Amino acid sequence: MLAPLLLAAALAPAQYTVSMPDPPSHFFHVEVRYGDVSAPFRFAFPAFTPGGWKIDEIAGNVLGLSAADGAGHALAATKIDKETWSIAKPGDGTVVVRYRVYADEKGTPYVARLNGDVAHANLATILGYASDRQTAPARLTISPAPGWKVACSLAEADDAPGVFTAPNFDQLADGIFLAGAWSEQTFTSDGTRFRMVFWRPPEFKDRKVADDVRGIVREAAAVFGETPFDRYLFVFLMEPDGARGGIEHLYGTSIGQPLDAFTDRDVYVRFLGVTAHEFVHAWNVKRMRPFGLGPFDYTREALTHNLYVAEGFTSYYGPLVAVRSGTTKREEFFKNLADNIVTDRDNVGIREKALQDQSWDWWLDSAIPYLSFRTNYTRGAFVALVLDLEIRAATEGKRSLDDVMRALYQKTGLRATGYTDAELREALESAGAPGMDAKLDAMVGAPGPLDVPAALARAGLEVVPDPDTPAVPFTGWRSATSGKDFPNVDWVEPDSPAARAGLQSRDLLVALNDRRLSGENLSKEIRRLTSGTAVMVTFFRDGMLKRAELLPGATVPPKLIVRPNKDASAAEKAFLDAWLAPRAAGAKP
Numbered sequence: 001m002l003a004p005l006l007l008a009a010a011l012a013p014a015q016y017t018v019s020m021p022d023p024p025s026h027f028f029h030v031e032v033r034y035g036d037v038s039a040p041f042r043f044a045f046p047a048f049t050p051g052g053w054k055i056d057e058i059a060g061n062v063l064g065l066s067a068a069d070g071a072g073h074a075l076a077a078t079k080i081d082k083e084t085w086s087i088a089k090p091g092d093g094t095v096v097v098r099y100r101v102y103a104d105e106k107g108t109p110y111v112a113r114l115n116g117d118v119a120h121a122n123l124a125t126i127l128g129y130a131s132d133r134q135t136a137p138a139r140l141t142i143s144p145a146p147g148w149k150v151a152c153s154l155a156e157a158d159d160a161p162g163v164f165t166a167p168n169f170d171q172l173a174d175g176i177f178l179a180g181a182w183s184e185q186t187f188t189s190d191g192t193r194f195r196m197v198f199w200r201p202p203e204f205k206d207r208k209v210a211d212d213v214r215g216i217v218r219e220a221a222a223v224f225g226e227t228p229f230d231r232y233l234f235v236f237l238m239e240p241d242g243a244r245g246g247i248e249h250l251y252g253t254s255i256g257q258p259l260d261a262f263t264d265r266d267v268y269v270r271f272l273g274v275t276a277h278e279f280v281h282a283w284n285v286k287r288m289r290p291f292g293l294g295p296f297d298y299t300r301e302a303l304t305h306n307l308y309v310a311e312g313f314t315s316y317y318g319p320l321v322a323v324r325s326g327t328t329k330r331e332e333f334f335k336n337l338a339d340n341i342v343t344d345r346d347n348v349g350i351r352e353k354a355l356q357d358q359s360w361d362w363w364l365d366s367a368i369p370y371l372s373f374r375t376n377y378t379r380g381a382f383v384a385l386v387l388d389l390e391i392r393a394a395t396e397g398k399r400s401l402d403d404v405m406r407a408l409y410q411k412t413g414l415r416a417t418g419y420t421d422a423e424l425r426e427a428l429e430s431a432g433a434p435g436m437d438a439k440l441d442a443m444v445g446a447p448g449p450l451d452v453p454a455a456l457a458r459a460g461l462e463v464v465p466d467p468d469t470p471a472v473p474f475t476g477w478r479s480a481t482s483g484k485d486f487p488n489v490d491w492v493e494p495d496s497p498a499a500r501a502g503l504q505s506r507d508l509l510v511a512l513n514d515r516r517l518s519g520e521n522l523s524k525e526i527r528r529l530t531s532g533t534a535v536m537v538t539f540f541r542d543g544m545l546k547r548a549e550l551l552p553g554a555t556v557p558p559k560l561i562v563r564p565n566k567d568a569s570a571a572e573k574a575f576l577d578a579w580l581a582p583r584a585a586g587a588k589p
C-alpha cells in the first residue's frame with residue numbers, strides 16, 4: 001500500500017523527551033508530543049521487547065498517563081485494553097502524552113534501570129507509540145540527572161547535538177542509552193566507529209579489551225562481507241554482584257557482566273563470547289532476519305520457525321569469530337564445544353520436540369520441565385556446526401556456511417521484510433552444497449539426537465570422556481536440592497530407570513539401599529551404584545513412605561573433552577586449520 005506511506009512521510013516527527021528528576025524513585029518521566037492530529041488517536045505500549053521474544057507488557061510499569069493539547073488543556077485519555085489508551089481529538093492539532101515508567105532491572109541488561117547511580121534503557125521497554133503512526137519519524141531528547149553524561153545508539157540529529165533521531169518507531173524502540181559516570185574505550189574498524197561504554201568502570205588489568213573486541217568485529221564482518229553501519233555502541237553493565245546476558249540492536253548492544261570480568265581468564269573468555277555473540281546479531285537477526293521479525297506489530301507475538309537460526313547460528317558464530325581472530329585460543333573454543341555437547345546430550349526436550357517447533361513456541365511458557373527456549377541456542381549452534389562442516393567436506397573446502405550467511409544477507413539483509421523458510425533453504429542449496437536443504441529439514445523438522453562428534457571427526461577432532469570426572473550410572477531423575485535435606489525429585493526423564501521404577505516429580509528421596517540420602521551426598525551415592533544391579537529406593541510421596549526397585553542404566557561421563565585426534569590425517573588437520581583460520585583481510589594467521 002502506497003497511501004499510508006505517503007501519509008507517514010508527511011507527518012511531523014513524534015518528539016520524545018525522557019527525563020530523570022528523581023532517580024532513586026526508579027521512575028523515568030516521559031513526554032511525547034505529536035503534531036498534525038486531526039482525529040482521536042491511540043497511544044500504546046509494546047507488548048514485548050524485540051530480542052526477548054516474550055510478552056512482557058511494559059504498560060504494567062506505567063503510572064499517571066495523561067494527555068493535553070498544545071496549550072496545556074487536558075484531553076480525555078481512556079484505557080481501552082491492557083496496553084492502549086484512546087485520546088480525545090485536540091482543538092489545536094497537538095497532543096502531548098505524559099507518563100512515568102518504572103525501571104529497576106538488576107543483573108541482566110534486557111529491560112531498563114534508573115537509580116541513584118545510573119540509567120540504562122532498551123527504549124522499547126520505556127517508550128509508547130501512536131498506534132497509527134509507527135512509520136512516522138521520531139526525535140528523542142534524553143535529559144539526564146545532574147552531572148550524568150549520555151551514550152545512545154541512535155543517530156544524533158545534524159541540526160541539534162544531543163537530540164537523537166529515528167526514521168520510525170521500530171528503529172526508535174530498537175535504541176539503547178546509558179546515562180551516568182561511565183568510562184569509555186573507542187576504536188575504528190573498516191570506517192565504522194565503535195564505542196564501548198562501561199558502567200561501572202571496571203579495572204581492565206592488563207587486558208587489551210579494545211584490541212580483542214576489534215579482532216572479533218573484523219572477523220564477524222568478514223563472514224558477512226560488509227559492515228552496513230557507520231557507528232556501533234557496546235553498553236557493558238558491569239555489576240559487582242555479577243550480571244549476565246546481552247540483547248542485540250541495530251546499532252549497538254547492551255551486555256551484563258560481572259565487574260571482575262577482566263580478572264580470571266575463564267570469565268574474560270565468557271565476556272568475549274557474549275560480546276561476539278551480540279555483535280554477530282548486528283547481521284544475523286537485526287538485518288538478515290526471519291520473516292515476521294520486523295517491521296513489528298507490537299500488540300502480539302512475532303512467530304517464526306527460525307529463531308534457532310537467529311540465536312543458534314549466532315551462538316555458533318560468536319565463539320568461531322573469537323577464535324578466528326586469535327582473541328581466544330583453540331583449546332578454549334574446544335572446551336566450549338565439549339560443554340555444549342554435554343548440554344545437548346542431556347537435553348530431553350530436543351528428543352521430544354522438533355527444533356523448528358521449539359522456535360515457533362519460544363513465546364509460550366510451558367509447564368513441561370524439560371522444554372526450554374535455550375534449546376534454540378544450544379541445538380541451533382550444533383545445526384550450524386554440522387551444516388558448516390558438511391558443506392566444507394562436500395565442496396572440498398571451497399565453500400562453507402559463511403558463504404550461505406553472506407548470500408542470505410546480501411539477498412534479504414537490507415530489504416523491508418525478512419527471509420522466508422524457503423529462502424533459507426535455497427541459500428543453503430545454492431551458496432552451500434547440494435542436499436543441505438534436506439539436511440537442515442532432517443535436523444530441525446523432527447526431534448532426536450544429533451551426532452556432533454561425527455561432524456567434528458571431519459576436522460580430525462575427537463570427543464572423549466574427561467578422565468578427571470568418573471562416569472556415573474544413569475538414573476534419570478533430576479534434583480537441584482543441596483545441603484542436608486532429602487533430595488526432591490524435580491522431574492523424571494521419560495523412559496529412564498527412574499521412570500521405570502515409578503518415581504515421579506515431588507518424590508522426596510530418602511535412601512538408596514537403606515543409606516540415607518541428602519542433597520549433598522546424592523551424587524556420591526549414585527556413583528556407588530553398579531549399572532544393571534538393582535537397588536532399593538526409599539522415598540516419601542505426599543508424606544507416605546514408599547519403596548521401589550531401581551535398575552541403574554549404563555554409565556555416562558559427566559564431562560567431555562574435545563581435542564585434536566593424534567592420529568588425524570594431514571587432510572583433516574588442514575580441514576581444521578581452514579575452519580578456524582582468520583578470514584579478515586590483513587588479519588594475522
Ligand SMILES: [Zn+2]
Nearest residue numbers: 277281311314
Ligand atoms: Zn542472541
